[in-house]
Amino acid sequence: MTYFEKMRGHTQSPPRVGAVEIVWSGIGSLLGMAAVALIHFQMLDPLGHMLIIGSFGASAVLIYGAVRSPLAQPRNLMGGHLLSAVVGVTALRLLGGHPWLAAAVAVAAAIVLMHATKTLHPPGGATALIAVIGGESVHNLGYLYVLMPVGMGAAVMLLIALLINNIPKNRRYPEFW
Amino acid sequence: MTSSIIRECGPVDISEQDVLKAMKAMQGYIDITPADFKQVYQIAYALAKDRMLKALKAADVMSAPVHVVSVDMDLIQTAILLADKGVSGAPVIDAGGKVVGVVSEKDFMAEMGAGSGGSFMQVVAHCLKNKGCVALPLRNRRVGDIMTAPAITAPAEISVGEIAGLFMEKKINRLPIVGQDGRPAGIVTRLDLVNSYCMLG
Structure with missing residues (x-):
């Protein structure tokens, strides 16, 4: 196959999911994000840690919208966020003098580490990045960033996923731990 | 032999449409x-089949004990024996009991x-053209004169897959299974092979 032929693609999109799936994806993400956002606005907003909620918006797509996906499993959700947070804070500590480099290294190292530990979770990339670009308030947290807001937020999202995703007959979560 | 074309044995070829329908049926x-799934399926299926x-x-599917004839047996007696036992062929053994050939209807x-x-x-066709059958050439001759030799044999550890390959490659209908001493332990015929596919489910 030539280089340019590959760019044409070779298969089709998976089918659209059924109405039930769409509805429960909506319900799950609404409740999950409500819980996380409530905690953030009550506890973290005054401290200026709001940026991290973007990372959880991305997690919501996976754990409420694609519950079968390996990327959406608890191991990936928790492992991906926690490891990426550690990587992000470490990158800032070591390379903080060059924010552009720290940002790039944080995301790249997070992906490598998540792959190596079988915890790949796309929003982890954002979690690592926010540790670098989150501003003074995030920087001041140091490694506490890993537990709060990151660890706590991911745990709340997981709890809601377990409660909501198992209600419909044709849904189950997780596939594995 | 009916055909020289050996058809490739392969997994049922599922289409991307099949995969799409299955994905729809599973919901979620x-x-x-679909293409990636198909590839996973094909590789997994090939591995499962191989396993x-x-x-x-051979030890699981062979017929044993096996009816054998000795190399110096008279052909008339041999024909009577094969007819008696209801088999269409048998391994041929020498005085030492080792398999040296196979004799069959063919x-x-x-x-x-x-x-x-x-x-x-x-x-x-030959009989009709010649206005009469000629079984006379078989008189006063021995198994050793007409058998197919050297014998294609295999140990009891040979796998069913390898046997199928041998049947096609060597164009044979039965495979004597021999012990380390070369003595017959059993025989795998095409029928045994068909039965083994039932065992595979």
Whole structure:
């Protein structure tokens, strides 16, 4: 196959999911994000840690919208966020003098580490990045960033996923731990 | 032999449409493309088939004990024995009990005018053309004169998959299974092979 032929693609999109799936994806993400956002606005907003909620918006797509996906499993959700947070804070500590480099290294190292530990979770990339670009308030947290807001937020999202995703007959979560 | 074309044995070829329908039936978002799933299926199926074919050995499917004839046995007696036992062929053993060849209907028919093809219809055609059948060439001759030799044999550990390959490659219908001493332990015929596919489910 030539280089340019590959760019044409070779298969089709998976089918659209059924109405039930769409509805429960909506319900799950609404409740999950409500819980996380409530905690953030009550506890973290005054401290200026709001940026991290973007990372959880991305997690919501996976754990409420694609519950079968390996990327959406608890191991990936928790492992991906926690490891990426550690990587992000470490990158800032070591390379903080060059924010552009720290940002790039944080995301790249997070992906490598998540792959190596079988915890790949796309929003982890954002979690690592926010540790670098989150501003003074995030920087001041140091490694506490890993537990709060990151660890706590991911745990709340997981709890809601377990409660909501198992209600419909044709849904189950997780596939594995 | 009916055909020289060996058809490839392969997994049922599922289409991307089949995969799409299956994904729809399962509901929920499955984040794999139909083409990737198909590839996973094909590789997994080939591995499973390989495992099954390797798991089943000649010892599991062979007919034993096996009826044998000795190399110096008279052909008339041999024909009577084969007819009596209801088999169409048998391993041939020498004085030491080792398998040295295989004798079957095909070898008889080849002598009766069927030529190397060895089919019954060729014998019929030959008889009709010559206004009479000629079984006379079989008189006063011995198994050793007409048997197919050297014998293609295999140990009891050979897998069913390998046996199928041998049948196609060597164009044979039965495979004597021998022990380390070369003595017959059993025989795998095409029928045994068909039965083994039932075992595979």
